[in-house]
Amino acid sequence: MTLDRRSFLGAAALLTASPVLFAQAATERRFVFIIQRGAADGLNAVIPYAEPAYARLRGALAVDPESALKLDGTFALHPSLPKLRELYAAGEASFFHAVASPYRDRSHFDGQNVLETGGSAAYQVKDGWMNRLVGLLPRRGKDAIAFSPAVPMALRGPIEVTTYAPSALPQANDDLMLRVEQLYAKDSLLHALWSSALDARGMAGEMSGSEKRQDPPALGRIAAGFLARTDGPRIAMIETTGWDTHSGQNARLAAQLKGLDNLIAALRDGMGSAWSQTVILVATEFGRTVAANGTGGTDHGTGAAAMLVGGAVQGGRVIADWPGLSSASLHDGRDLKPTLALDRLMASASAEAFGLEPERTARVLFPDSVRGQSMQKLLRA
Amino acid sequence: MRASAIALNRFGLGARPDDPSPPEPQRWLLSQFDAYEPIPGPWKPLPRSSALVETWLVQQRAARQAPEGQRSGIREAYLRQGRDAYIAAVGARTSSALQSSTPFVERLVHFWSNHFAVSVDKLLVVGLAGGFEADAIRPNVLGRFEDLLLAVVRHPAMLLYLDQAQSIGPSSLAGMRAGERQQRPRGLNENLAREILELHTLGVRSGYTQSDVTEFARALTGWTLPGDDALQPATNTFRFVPALHEPGARTVLGRSYADGGEQQARAIIHDLVTAPATAHHIARKLARHFVADDPPTELVQRLTSTFERSGGDLPSLYRELLASKEAWQPASAKFKSPWDWALSSFRALGRQEIPAAQAANLMNQLGQPVWRPGSPAGYDDLTATWAAPDSLLRRIEVAQRIAMQAGTAVDARSLATRVLPGSLSDDTASAIARAESASTALALLLVSPEFLRR
Numbered sequence: 001m002t003l004d005r006r007s008f009l010g011a012a013a014l015l016t017a018s019p020v021l022f023a024q025a026a027t028e029r030r031f032v033f034i035i036q037r038g039a040a041d042g043l044n045a046v047i048p049y050a051e052p053a054y055a056r057l058r059g060a061l062a063v064d065p066e067s068a069l070k071l072d073g074t075f076a077l078h079p080s081l082p083k084l085r086e087l088y089a090a091g092e093a094s095f096f097h098a099v100a101s102p103y104r105d106r107s108h109f110d111g112q113n114v115l116e117t118g119g120s121a122a123y124q125v126k127d128g129w130m131n132r133l134v135g136l137l138p139r140r141g142k143d144a145i146a147f148s149p150a151v152p153m154a155l156r157g158p159i160e161v162t163t164y165a166p167s168a169l170p171q172a173n174d175d176l177m178l179r180v181e182q183l184y185a186k187d188s189l190l191h192a193l194w195s196s197a198l199d200a201r202g203m204a205g206e207m208s209g210s211e212k213r214q215d216p217p218a219l220g221r222i223a224a225g226f227l228a229r230t231d232g233p234r235i236a237m238i239e240t241t242g243w244d245t246h247s248g249q250n251a252r253l254a255a256q257l258k259g260l261d262n263l264i265a266a267l268r269d270g271m272g273s274a275w276s277q278t279v280i281l282v283a284t285e286f287g288r289t290v291a292a293n294g295t296g297g298t299d300h301g302t303g304a305a306a307m308l309v310g311g312a313v314q315g316g317r318v319i320a321d322w323p324g325l326s327s328a329s330l331h332d333g334r335d336l337k338p339t340l341a342l343d344r345l346m347a348s349a350s351a352e353a354f355g356l357e358p359e360r361t362a363r364v365l366f367p368d369s370v371r372g373q374s375m376q377k378l379l380r381a
Numbered sequence: 382m383r384a385s386a387i388a389l390n391r392f393g394l395g396a397r398p399d400d401p402s403p404p405e406p407q408r409w410l411l412s413q414f415d416a417y418e419p420i421p422g423p424w425k426p427l428p429r430s431s432a433l434v435e436t437w438l439v440q441q442r443a444a445r446q447a448p449e450g451q452r453s454g455i456r457e458a459y460l461r462q463g464r465d466a467y468i469a470a471v472g473a474r475t476s477s478a479l480q481s482s483t484p485f486v487e488r489l490v491h492f493w494s495n496h497f498a499v500s501v502d503k504l505l506v507v508g509l510a511g512g513f514e515a516d517a518i519r520p521n522v523l524g525r526f527e528d529l530l531l532a533v534v535r536h537p538a539m540l541l542y543l544d545q546a547q548s549i550g551p552s553s554l555a556g557m558r559a560g561e562r563q564q565r566p567r568g569l570n571e572n573l574a575r576e577i578l579e580l581h582t583l584g585v586r587s588g589y590t591q592s593d594v595t596e597f598a599r600a601l602t603g604w605t606l607p608g609d610d611a612l613q614p615a616t617n618t619f620r621f622v623p624a625l626h627e628p629g630a631r632t633v634l635g636r637s638y639a640d641g642g643e644q645q646a647r648a649i650i651h652d653l654v655t656a657p658a659t660a661h662h663i664a665r666k667l668a669r670h671f672v673a674d675d676p677p678t679e680l681v682q683r684l685t686s687t688f689e690r691s692g693g694d695l696p697s698l699y700r701e702l703l704a705s706k707e708a709w710q711p712a713s714a715k716f717k718s719p720w721d722w723a724l725s726s727f728r729a730l731g732r733q734e735i736p737a738a739q740a741a742n743l744m745n746q747l748g749q750p751v752w753r754p755g756s757p758a759g760y761d762d763l764t765a766t767w768a769a770p771d772s773l774l775r776r777i778e779v780a781q782r783i784a785m786q787a788g789t790a791v792d793a794r795s796l797a798t799r800v801l802p803g804s805l806s807d808d809t810a811s812a813i814a815r816a817e818s819a820s821t822a823l824a825l826l827l828v829s830p831e832f833l834r835r
Contacts, residue, residue: 156765
């Protein structure tokens with residue numbers, strides 16, 4: 001079809017009148033990263049119940065295989081993850097075990113920095129891998145959002161990212177807002193923050209007051225409210241905390257996992273038809289010790305579990321090159337040995353989600369990591 | 382910014398409308414060392430740590446002796462009481478900051494309290510967090526780093542927060558007995574040892590290994606709270622229990638420490654404090670807090686050598702900072718944290734106190750709840766953390782609310798020149814002058830680019 005000037009103007013006017021059309025994305029896929037801050041215990045989330053050393057090393061922390069939700073002959077989910085078990089049965093969830101970023105020490109803060117920057121050592125890379133991922137997509141604005149008051153490291157970088165967290169404060173009046181806008185016009189930092197905040201609040205304006213709370217189901221509904229929109233963000237990050245279970249692990253981990261299960265279920269329910277385009281990655285900075293410690297908990301470890309969940313996921317699988325838990329096979333004699341690079345999983349899932357070339361994607365997101373085969377067919381075609 | 386505005390805003394908690402602009406800014410800051418009150422008025426009515434520990438012990442004893450069915454009720458009652466104590470302490474902290482005439486030293490209290498962070502999202506800590514700041518931090522910010530560190534790691538809030546109170550040497554008397562009776566396994570917990578090395582002293586990636594962490598954790602076994610079986614009220618808030626202590630010599634960072642009971646971990650701590658990595662870690666953090674996210678290398682070097690030369694004498698460190706030209710650069714390099722911003726806003730209005738529950742709630746809404754950083758690293762100290770879209774909007778909402786409460790009593794035009802002496806921009810001055818109402822003018826002052834930074 002060719003357009004003369006008159007009909008072109010007509011079409012442009014039509015597009016302006018319906019911004020939804022105008023903003024139509026080059027991609028329909030949604031990619032959500034749920035970070036588990038504090039080193040989530042992969043061995044009690046995705047439990048190697050058939051491994052004889054598990055019950056012995058975990059002692060009172062071992063989950064009874066009778067109550068665990070079986071995935072296959074080797075692995076089972078913690079009883080607090082029933083909705084993830086349903087998603088697995090529906091072919092919409094895969095679990096990955098013995099995964100780790102390149103980081104091998106045991107500091108949360110350094111570990112999270114490596115996980116979020118995509119570097120091979122802490123503080124080597126100055127921006128986040130998700131910000132670089134946004135840079136690989138066709139730009140349309142409002143591409144990425146963090147559901148937290150501040151921008152987490154993974155999304156920091158040259159590309160503007162918005163943040164949204166529900167607030168109980170009364171909104172400022174329009175007159176003040178207008179004057180603040182003028183006041184920030186010459187301040188590059190404040191001006192950028194300001195525009196971005198207004199966009200996010202505009203989208204959230206359509207939600208009811210009762211949804212502006214922050215328990216996991218509410219957070220899931222809020223995030224879905226943004227992500228389900230045709231003109232909404234395509235890349236999002238949700239932060240979860242409280243995974244550092246040095247003591248009283250049984251009750252604490254059960255509550256944490258229940259929160260995660262409900263968060264993901266609320267996302268699924270809220271996404272509607274966009275669920276079939278959705279990929280959720282769940283990962284943590286490192287795992288926890290295989291053996292229980294002396295105080296009913298576990299200490300900082302190495303290998304952990306990760307998850308891919310969503311309607312676009314080629315699920316129903318547990319993917320692991322299982323190293324075993326015998327004392328000879330442990331990393332440093334105490335931790336689950338990592339056999340699958342988390343970087344590779346994250347790069348492969350990102351590339352597949354957006355139809356990007358896998359090698360190039362891996363180089364941009366994780367510039368320092370050792371290259372290997374990219375993982376294939378993580379998602380539905 | 383002029384030097385007097387720097388003294389008030391960069392090193393203080395923000396100017397109050399009736400504060401005279403200090404004619405000799407550096408001398409004014411230094412004079413605060415003598416005028417500082419460790420326990421000022423707002424803290425005085427609050428129970429001290431010994432009383433808080435006594436309450437905790439009474440609860441432990443009651444729960445132990447009660448029939449199974451009543452225990453959760455006892456615990457809940459204690460937690461309710463703890464939440465009340467937390468709110469009251471947030472109120473005391475806020476009022477002290479608003480009323481203080483030694484705002485530089487108050488800032489140092491907040492700095493150290495965050496460096497040695499406890500977080501009340503661990504419920505056991507809720508009732509003790511205020512006592513931690515009052516008794517471990519406040520009396521020691523003008524002393525030696527080693528004394529401050531010891532007060533911190535021996536305080537019940539820290540012992541509970543980082544699980545030290547439950548750590549037991551596997552070959553200690555208690556550990557062996559538990560093993561014999563086939564009780565639920567109890568033993569070593571390395572959390573406190575790791576965070577002392579990583580966060581409190583040497584800093585991460587400074588060369589210690591997993592084995593140093595474990596060895597230090599073994600040396601620390603026995604450091605715990607007073608027992609709940611004592612018949613007398615607890616007068617002490619710390620106890621060393623030889624039966625929990627792992628026997629034997631320990632090796633940390635290549636140095637061997639003979640078994641000396643409680644003294645063993647103290648000797649390790651002493652060596653950690655005198656390690657060059659600790660001097661550098663503290664110097665850099667202090668410079669980052671007051672001067673810039675990425676502080677000048679020469680400044681950090683000078684502070685490092687002052688720390689080393691003075692044996693960790695904190696006032697020497699502060700004096701070196703104040704004597705440094707880098708600290709007095711006119712441009713404001715730091716974006717205020719929500720806590721600093723809220724305090725400077727209330728101080729600008731001359732507020733003397735905020736109802737305790739309101740202060741606690743406000744900090745939740747601004748994204749920096751008091752004593753709840755969520756991790757032992759505390760809140761970080763970078764523009765990128767606090768200058769985010771949503772948190773900026775919240776400041777604007779809060780500014781509007783504060784300004785409406787102040788009503789028409791405040792003339793933002795004259796207030797602006799008093800709280801930002803010599804550093805008010807023309808743009809902000811004219812935005813304030815043109816505002817449609819007194820409260821909008823005041824809100825604009827509080828969210829202006831120069832008021833958000835220091």
